[in-house]
Amino acid sequence: MTTNQQIMKNTITTGSITSGLLNPEQSQKFIQQTFESTVLGGLIRKEMRRAKTGEIDKIGIDSRILRKKTENTDDGYRQKANFDKVEYATTAVRLPWEITEESLRENIEGQGFEDTVTKLMTTQLGIDLEDLYINGDEATLDTDPDYDFLKINDGWLKQLTTGSHIEDRSAKEAGALSLNVFYDALAQMPDKYNNGTLRWLMAPSIKQKWEHYLLNENIKNGGGLSESILNAPASIPAVAVPRMPKDKIVLINPKNLIVVNSYDVKIRKTVEGKDAIMQDKRFYVVHLDFDPIIEEKDAAVLVTGLA
Numbered sequence: 001m002t003t004n005q006q007i008m009k010n011t012i013t014t015g016s017i018t019s020g021l022l023n024p025e026q027s028q029k030f031i032q033q034t035f036e037s038t039v040l041g042g043l044i045r046k047e048m049r050r051a052k053t054g055e056i057d058k059i060g061i062d063s064r065i066l067r068k069k070t071e072n073t074d075d076g077y078r079q080k081a082n083f084d085k086v087e088y089a090t091t092a093v094r095l096p097w098e099i100t101e102e103s104l105r106e107n108i109e110g111q112g113f114e115d116t117v118t119k120l121m122t123t124q125l126g127i128d129l130e131d132l133y134i135n136g137d138e139a140t141l142d143t144d145p146d147y148d149f150l151k152i153n154d155g156w157l158k159q160l161t162t163g164s165h166i167e168d169r170s171a172k173e174a175g176a177l178s179l180n181v182f183y184d185a186l187a188q189m190p191d192k193y194n195n196g197t198l199r200w201l202m203a204p205s206i207k208q209k210w211e212h213y214l215l216n217e218n219i220k221n222g223g224g225l226s227e228s229i230l231n232a233p234a235s236i237p238a239v240a241v242p243r244m245p246k247d248k249i250v251l252i253n254p255k256n257l258i259v260v261n262s263y264d265v266k267i268r269k270t271v272e273g274k275d276a277i278m279q280d281k282r283f284y285v286v287h288l289d290f291d292p293i294i295e296e297k298d299a300a301v302l303v304t305g306l307a
Contacts, residue, residue, distance in 0.1 A: 027265040034126035039241050043254035058084040088260040090289035091153045095125050101280045131243040133292040163297035170305030177209050182233040185251050185301045193299040197253040200238040207240045249303035260291045
């Protein structure tokens with residue numbers, strides 16, 4: 001079985017020049033490695049597609065469809081599955097880096113230093129991708145210091161501003177964090193989705209602020225508040241996601257969040273050519289594409305306006 005480490009070794013460090021398209025199995029394992037470096041990676045849904053644009057099918061069944069049976073009678077009643085789709089269009093991205101030959105010669109790890117840097121770059125690639133999945137916004141102004149990064153694609157937060165349920169706290173309790181934030185948001189979630197799969201996605205600082213609030217309430221009320229409410233407000237587990245903004249919370253089943261990648265992952269390295277020779281460097285680049293989409297916006301609540 002091919003491991004992630006073997007993939008990295010075989011496609012990046014073997015030979016003086018590699019410029020190949022990974023086979024589907026290797027591509028999928030490389031993408032999986034980037035997911036493993038993030039909090040949400042093991043919670044969300046991943047889809048691999050050959051085409052850069054296409055559709056993800058949705059199938060739904062209505063509720064209360066059972067009918068009374070009358071012997072030897074067909075009343076003509078039939079139920080059908082409801083078919084829908086979510087379109088995707090992946091955006092191509094790349095991560096280039098370089099290492100001087102001198103740093104390889106003088107580093108105590110020797111050639112192992114190349115693999116160390118490669119693993120660090122792969123980890124950061126996963127972190128940056130999750131950041132884009134969440135915060136990407138193609139309408140980012142060019143005056144924003146992160147313009148070149150955020151404009152790449154629209155992330156989940158941008159997509160949730162239309163079609164999902166919005167709980168705006170800016171005009172309620174001055175945007176302060178309280179128990180009402182969670183229960184007011186939960187009240188907007190249709191009951192058919194409130195089935196034990198929901199999670200609160202929030203920045204670590206919000207979770208810590210929530211802990212601070214509970215501690216103060218404990219002091220004011222002489223104790224008595226359950227510790228379980230810290231990690232699961234309204235009996236729904238909270239997930240601290242480092243790249244979530246400090247003024248928003250999302251209530252959703254993480255499997256409702258989808259990332260589509262194609263098998264067209266390319267990992268290239270060269271130690272030849274004028275620049276490599278004259279600068280005594282090795283050049284690397286990873287090419288891949290992605291699109292973060294949401295299967296069912298009606299099954300999500302976006303909390304905004306937190307102070």
